[in-house]
Amino acid sequence: xxxxxxxxxxxxxxxxxxxxxxxxxxxxxxxxPNTNVCPVCxxxxxxxxxxxxxxxxxxxxxxxxxxxxxxxxxxxxxKNYFYADQPKNYQISQFDVPVCSAxxxxxxxxxxxxxxxxxxxxxxxxxxKMIHIGGGGRxxxxxxxxxxxxxxxxxLVEIVTEPDxxxxxxxxxxxxxxxxxxxxxxxxxxxLEEGSMRFDANVSLRPKGTGRLGTKVEVKNMNSFRSLxxxxxxxxERQTAALxxxxxxxxxxxxWDESAGVTGGMRxxxxxxxxxxxxxxxxxxxxxxDTRRDAIRQGLPELPAARRSRFASLGLDPASxxxxxxxxLELAGIFEGACEAGADPKTIANWVTxxxxxxxxxxxxxxxxxxxxxxxxxxLERLCAAGDLSSTAAKQVLVGVLAGEGSPAIVARAxxxxxxxxxxxxxxxIDQVLADHPEEYQRLRDGDAKIxxxxxxxxxxxTAGRADPKVVSSILAEKARG
Amino acid sequence: xxxxxxxxxxxxxxxxxxxxLSARELLQATLDRALLTExxxxxxxxxxxxxxxxxxxxxxxxxxxxxxxxxxxxxxVAVKDNMVTAGVETTAGSQILAGYIPPYxxxxxxxxxxAGAVIVGKTNLDEFAMGSSTExxxxxxxxxxxxxxxxxxxxxxxxxxxVAAGSAMIALGSDTGGSIRQPAALCGVVGMKPTYGLVxxxxxxxxxSSLDQIGPISRTVEDAVTTLEVIAGHDPLDATSYRGxxxxxxxxxxxxxxxxxxxxxxELAGEGISPDVLSACxxxxxxxxxxxxxxxxxxxxxxxxxLSAYYLIAPAECxxxxxxxxxxxxxxxxxxxxxxxxTARTRAAGFGxxxxxxxxxxxxxxxxxxxxxxxxxxxxxxxLVIQDFTKAYEGVDVLVxxxxxxxxxxLGSRTEDPLSMYLVDVCTIPSNLAGAPSISVxxxxxxxxxxxxFQIMAPALGEEVLFRVAAEVERASGWNDRRPPLVExxxxx
Ligand SMILES: [Zn+2]
Numbered sequence: 001x002x003x004x005x006x007x008x009x010x011x012x013x014x015x016x017x018x019x020x021x022x023x024x025x026x027x028x029x030x031x032x033p034n035t036n037v038c039p040v041c042x043x044x045x046x047x048x049x050x051x052x053x054x055x056x057x058x059x060x061x062x063x064x065x066x067x068x069x070x071x072x073x074x075x076x077x078x079k080n081y082f083y084a085d086q087p088k089n090y091q092i093s094q095f096d097v098p099v100c101s102a103x104x105x106x107x108x109x110x111x112x113x114x115x116x117x118x119x120x121x122x123x124x125x126x127x128x129k130m131i132h133i134g135g136g137g138r139x140x141x142x143x144x145x146x147x148x149x150x151x152x153x154x155x156l157v158e159i160v161t162e163p164d165x166x167x168x169x170x171x172x173x174x175x176x177x178x179x180x181x182x183x184x185x186x187x188x189x190x191x192l193e194e195g196s197m198r199f200d201a202n203v204s205l206r207p208k209g210t211g212r213l214g215t216k217v218e219v220k221n222m223n224s225f226r227s228l229x230x231x232x233x234x235x236x237e238r239q240t241a242a243l244x245x246x247x248x249x250x251x252x253x254x255x256w257d258e259s260a261g262v263t264g265g266m267r268x269x270x271x272x273x274x275x276x277x278x279x280x281x282x283x284x285x286x287x288x289x290d291t292r293r294d295a296i297r298q299g300l301p302e303l304p305a306a307r308r309s310r311f312a313s314l315g316l317d318p319a320s321x322x323x324x325x326x327x328x329l330e331l332a333g334i335f336e337g338a339c340e341a342g343a344d345p346k347t348i349a350n351w352v353t354x355x356x357x358x359x360x361x362x363x364x365x366x367x368x369x370x371x372x373x374x375x376x377x378x379x380l381e382r383l384c385a386a387g388d389l390s391s392t393a394a395k396q397v398l399v400g401v402l403a404g405e406g407s408p409a410i411v412a413r414a415x416x417x418x419x420x421x422x423x424x425x426x427x428x429x430i431d432q433v434l435a436d437h438p439e440e441y442q443r444l445r446d447g448d449a450k451i452x453x454x455x456x457x458x459x460x461x462x463t464a465g466r467a468d469p470k471v472v473s474s475i476l477a478e479k480a481r482g
Numbered sequence: 483x484x485x486x487x488x489x490x491x492x493x494x495x496x497x498x499x500x501x502x503l504s505a506r507e508l509l510q511a512t513l514d515r516a517l518l519t520e521x522x523x524x525x526x527x528x529x530x531x532x533x534x535x536x537x538x539x540x541x542x543x544x545x546x547x548x549x550x551x552x553x554x555x556x557x558x559v560a561v562k563d564n565m566v567t568a569g570v571e572t573t574a575g576s577q578i579l580a581g582y583i584p585p586y587x588x589x590x591x592x593x594x595x596x597a598g599a600v601i602v603g604k605t606n607l608d609e610f611a612m613g614s615s616t617e618x619x620x621x622x623x624x625x626x627x628x629x630x631x632x633x634x635x636x637x638x639x640x641x642x643x644x645v646a647a648g649s650a651m652i653a654l655g656s657d658t659g660g661s662i663r664q665p666a667a668l669c670g671v672v673g674m675k676p677t678y679g680l681v682x683x684x685x686x687x688x689x690x691s692s693l694d695q696i697g698p699i700s701r702t703v704e705d706a707v708t709t710l711e712v713i714a715g716h717d718p719l720d721a722t723s724y725r726g727x728x729x730x731x732x733x734x735x736x737x738x739x740x741x742x743x744x745x746x747x748x749e750l751a752g753e754g755i756s757p758d759v760l761s762a763c764x765x766x767x768x769x770x771x772x773x774x775x776x777x778x779x780x781x782x783x784x785x786x787x788x789l790s791a792y793y794l795i796a797p798a799e800c801x802x803x804x805x806x807x808x809x810x811x812x813x814x815x816x817x818x819x820x821x822x823x824x825t826a827r828t829r830a831a832g833f834g835x836x837x838x839x840x841x842x843x844x845x846x847x848x849x850x851x852x853x854x855x856x857x858x859x860x861x862x863x864x865x866l867v868i869q870d871f872t873k874a875y876e877g878v879d880v881l882v883x884x885x886x887x888x889x890x891x892x893l894g895s896r897t898e899d900p901l902s903m904y905l906v907d908v909c910t911i912p913s914n915l916a917g918a919p920s921i922s923v924x925x926x927x928x929x930x931x932x933x934x935x936f937q938i939m940a941p942a943l944g945e946e947v948l949f950r951v952a953a954e955v956e957r958a959s960g961w962n963d964r965r966p967p968l969v970e971x972x973x974x975x
Contacts, residue, residue, distance in 0.1 A: 039584075039585065039586055042811060043806045043811070044566075044584065044585070044586075044811075044812070045566060045572070045574070045579065045582070045584065045687040045806070045807075045812075046565070046566045046584070046588055046684065046685040046686055046687045046688070047684070047685075048683060048684050048719060048720050048721065049721065050718065050719060050720075050721045051721065078802050080801075080802055080805065080848070082805065082808065082822070082825060084808070084810050084821050087806065087811065088802075088805065088806045089802075089805035089806055089808055090802050090805055139821070140820075145821070147810070147811075274849055274850045276801075276802075276845065276848035276849060276850075276853075277848075278798060278799075278802070278848055278853075278857060281690075281691035281692035281722075281799055282688075282691050282721060282722065283721050283722075284721055284722060
């Protein structure tokens with residue numbers, strides 16, 4: 001039997017607000033353990049939560065970007081479960097009335113576009129962090145565990161899709177599009193490796209073409225887009241093999257093991273959880289009027305889909321657009337900066353998706369960590385347009401700028417790459433070449449235009465590529481005409 | 483010779499300002515009274531001599547310059563031990579918080595300090611404010627100053643007993659289903675539950691968040707007004723804190739009740755109420771009529787279900803509120819092989835039977851499959867209670883009833899039967915469900931010379947009319963700050 005996969009994705013996005021969701025503690029990473037804490041986020045007796053208005057505004061932005069309906073009145077609920085990293089042993093979350101519901105995100109994958117329905121986007125708070133000492137870092141075998149509550153109470157937005165994805169590639173494309181959206185909104189740094197954006201996937205299989213849903217398995221612990229795709233590919237293969245062998249699929253949570261390339265089950269620990277949700281009595285409902293919603297909508301920045309089509313309208317090919325968009329905001333930003341200054345979009349796109357991307361990959365750095373600016377790209381493009389740099393030389397200059405050697409003009413001069421386009425300056429070199437190649441010179445004089453290309457190549461060689469081939473070629477053509 | 487410990491707040495404040503009394507003398511008289519009575523009453527869990535003396539001395543220094551910091555300047559105040567106090571052990575009457583020293587003050591405590599109060603100590607209560615007799619305290623019960631073989635009521639029994647005995651001039655209590663008013667009634671003092679949201683809950687160790695409210699316990703209605711004016715106010719740290727105007731209530735005291743419409747709640751004026759209590763309340767109603775109020779009988783049909791709804795909503799909220807006591811970060815920890823085992827052992831050892839019962843009850847009421855039948859249904863009843871009140875207040879300005887169906891009962895007489903204990907709160911619970919203000923004023927003694935409390939209820943934010951009637955009841959009853967026999971010798975009566 002042939003099976004098809006049904007995939008839904010839950011995304012957790014930590015908002016980059018200055019303060020936490022329900023207290024005034026800083027919400028930044030990197031502080032010493034348990035220094036960004038207070039009675040509220042430590043769950044001390046008597047402490048009460050007060051909602052962060054900025055976070056509410058930002059979740060509405062996310063909801064609007066995902067074409068959701070925004071509830072006029074939504075409610076916080078308590079989600080009750082005991083866990084040592086959760087200071088109150090309940091999480092303030094949302095249940096039946098989330099801030100945003102019934103949205104949609106369009107993605108491109110497998111050579112076609114797919115509309116992924118968004119079930120809901122809700123607001124909650126993050127937990128603390130646990131580090132298990134001994135026993136291979138697992139809570140079960142650890143000697144003891146350390147708790148850091150700096151993360152406790154950081155605003156967390158959960159985006160839940162309908163089970164509308166069919167392949168790991170679509171899942172990856174969806175995840176990337178969510179990241180691009182969140183980055184465009186500027187509400188999160190959305191770093192998978194730091195956990196400020198996390199994806200969990202629900203996967204089930206069903207006989208191809210049937211409508212019913214199979215038993216779903218939740219897959220967690222993927223901390224890159226690649227591992228999301230790999231984990232889903234593995235999980236679909238695993239379930240397929242199990243079904244073909246006549247085995248049962250269990251409702252369970254499985255963890256992706258990046259190094260082993262497999263998902264591992266935790267079924268023994270899985271109990272049917274009853275979170276005993278009830279309305280959070282310490283908070284009043286979140287009220288969002290149409291006026292406020294519309295004002296937030298007015299302030300939305302350009303979203304990835306719009307930016308993508310705008311880039312395409314500049315004459316860029318889809319592959320370049322994809323690369324520009326995939327690097328987060330940085331590549332697109334520097335591209336746009338150079339274009340706004342007046343540079344030719346295609347040239348800039350070629351450089352950014354070519355040399356720049358290759359450099360970043362080779363050096364394992366982020367664009368922001370290099371000295372390259374939009375002004376540099378503009379300057380470089382002007383040097384080319386003025387004939388001072390050949391396109392080959394321009395690429396070398398670009399690498400020099402990325403490596404910190406200075407502005408394009410400085411690098412071009414220091415590396416002696418300025419193009420020789422002055423006919424007088426080139427005459428000596430051309431005469432030298434003609435003297436060295438008497439046979440070819442004769443053919444030129446006989447009017448054989450085909451030999452020009454060969455001779456230009458020889459001039460380029462002795463000028464180490466600095467001669468302007470157009471100028472050389474026209475001088476030789478003149479000589480041919482006699 | 484009379485002790486300064488028996489002055490009312492108003493009298494003491496005047497004496498302090500006039501220089502007739504120092505804050506240190508007043509505190510000493512209060513501490514002496516505690517020394518005299520605590521062995522029998524056990525009203526306090528902590529008496530903080532050192533900090534209290536320092537605060538009194540500081541108050542005297544300010545007085546010496548001819549100034550005061552606020553309306554409670556130099557006044558010895560007791561605080562129920564479910565309100566956190568920075569640097570002073572706060573247990574909420576539970577062994578699970580034995581030795582717990584909070585790093586911050588509850589907003590109400592900060593307000594007391596800002597108003598110049600001298601905090602004497604932390605008073606006993608039913609564990610996490612769950613109970614009506616103080617017998618559920620994890621540190622032993624308190625006794626009633628009128629008869630030390632009887633309960634002071636609860637859960638703010640320690641605060642009520644302390645104020646009645648003079649070991650505090652005023653006290654803060656918290657009221658979730660009657661926990662200020664009922665002990666005030668049983669101890670012969672004034673106890674007031676403000677409108678929900680009027681006093682910040684920040685720093686009040688939560689029992690049932692949607693019902694909890696801090697309020698004053700005092701010897702006179704005027705002192706209750708003074709205290710409420712100090713602790714009421716918007717607090718940005720409490721999202722349920724009231725955001726509107728906070729009026730002054732003092733002018734209500736002398737306005738009388740002429741022209742006011744008083745409704746006697748039918749359902750709380752018959753069955754289940756002791757005859758002495760009923761007749762005392764009837765004569766108060768008669769005197770209100772004589773003072774110019776119009777009296778009518780008002781039926782609140784949903785009262786019948788209010789108690790049941792309360793005993794689902796409050797345990798449900800408490801089951802989540804008390805989940806944080808897990809042995810991980812503070813308080814008691816009983817070690818175990820795993821985190822789960824440690825938490826289970828800690829909670830088993832730290833919580834008393836009534837708290838455990840309510841956590842179980844609440845957990846069950848919120849469970850999948852039972853939510854609609856229990857918690858959901860209880861919330862609907864709550865809505866009905868609110869509607870009943872709204873309808874009633876179309877025809878009357880205040881509603882009245884006994885505060886407690888009976889006077890102080892004997893220690894140990896109801897502990898075996900939780901249901902009979904729950905019934906003690908039948909008159910007080912409706913105001914909590916409605917989030918509306920309510921006050922208990924002592925009006926008479928029963929045949930056994932035990933105090934009887936008269937309850938006045940008003941619509942949400944109806945504190946002004948509430949105090950108008952309360953002041954009249956106080957005048958008409960001729961109670962006149964009567965003192966319990968325990969302190970009569972010291973009082974010089
Ligand atoms: Zn905090």
